[in-house]
Amino acid sequence: MAVLGPNRYGKAETRVVRVTRHGDAHRIKDLTVSTALSGDMTEVHLSGDNSAVLPTDTQKNTVFAFAKKHGVGAIEDFALLLARHFTDARPAIHHARVAIEEHAWERNGAFGHSFVRSGREVRTCVAHHDGTRSWVVSGLRDLVVLNTTNSEFWGFAKDEYTTLPETRDRVLATAVEAAWRHDEPPQDWDKSYENARGALLAAFADTYSLSLQQTLYAMGTRVLAECPEVCEVRLSLPNKHHFPVDLAPFGLDNDGEVFFAADRPYGLIEGTVLREDAPEPGPAWE
Structure with a gap:
């Protein structure tokens, strides 16, 4: 007899670029965001009942909407914001994992609107929230x-x-x-x-x-x-x-x-x- 083991689903590698405009001096946050949700997902696996499933397309759209509504500061703050939203918004979701990679840009000379991709490392974070605790x-x-x-x-x-x-x-x-x-x-x-x-x-x-x-x-x-x-x-x-x-x-x-x-x-x-x-x-x- 088979039983369902640990599982999760989500939207991988959503590419979002947030431009913040302060007059002629702009700022770029360039992210790759991956979300993964788990919880009461037994029926979707066993019978195909999708009533507990928040579509991965919705997860992608949430990333874009939150980038607009809340802006993007430190990637850890943005990841926690998303993880808490997904866990708190749907009773069937008990755990959210949000992983972010940040791709750095530097200003191109004295121009406030022109940038060149930085040769620096990729900054990363992974945030979890289970409705009570965050890691x-x-x-x-x-x-x-x-x-x-x-x-x-x-x-x-x-x-x-x-x-x-x-x-x-x-x-x-x-x-x-x-x-x-x-x-x-x-x-x-x-x-x-x-x-x-x-x-x-x-x-x-x-x-x-x-x-x-x-x-x-x-x-x-x-x-x-x-x-x-x-x-x-x-x-x-x-x-x-x-x-x-x-x-x-x-x-x-x-x-x-x-x-x-x-x-x-x-x-x-x-x-x-x-x-x-x-x-x-x-x-x-x-």
Whole structure:
């Protein structure tokens, strides 16, 4: 006999751009919003009764309407606003999950109306609301960083298939994907984000690395130290390998100057750093 397990449905990757006009000085918020709702959805699965289903098209329209009615400030605030609306508006909906990615733009010169897409990372957040409690995870992805020195890798396990040479000086590069869970919501989401981002960058730069795992732990620890509202940090760090090129066939030395930047395969280092007294996460990471 089959029974229905956990389920949810929603509208994925709604692209919304909100322009705020203050005279000649405009501001852009460029978002990708994904909503997912769950609750009393048994009959739609078992019999096709759609009476409890809020159409995904309606969810999309709500994103656009809320962008107009409420504006878009910090993405965490916008995500919570949507999650609480969906949970409170329909009795059959018991839980709402709203995930947002923010795509940054910078002003093009002195023109208040002209913008260029920023090369910065993508800011992210996931907000949950179950009608009583809310959970928020902030984060980022594609934060590309590189150290030209102060990194080693040696003393690792070896077997008959090991060909990697040990090194006492290497390029260390990665594209940081990080997410951090809040014990309490900060007073200013934007400031909290910049503090966490700054902690990640500082720890990557000033950690003398004997392994990318060591760097990961240092980065997570720095965020916890500088952001008291954060109780858990999860990091995914692909090792963007840079291999010295053998220039001897051309009669040239290569004293750590010319590298081949390989895109795949790559090492992938993942881990979590959390406070000893961190509360249980609830559905925050789902």
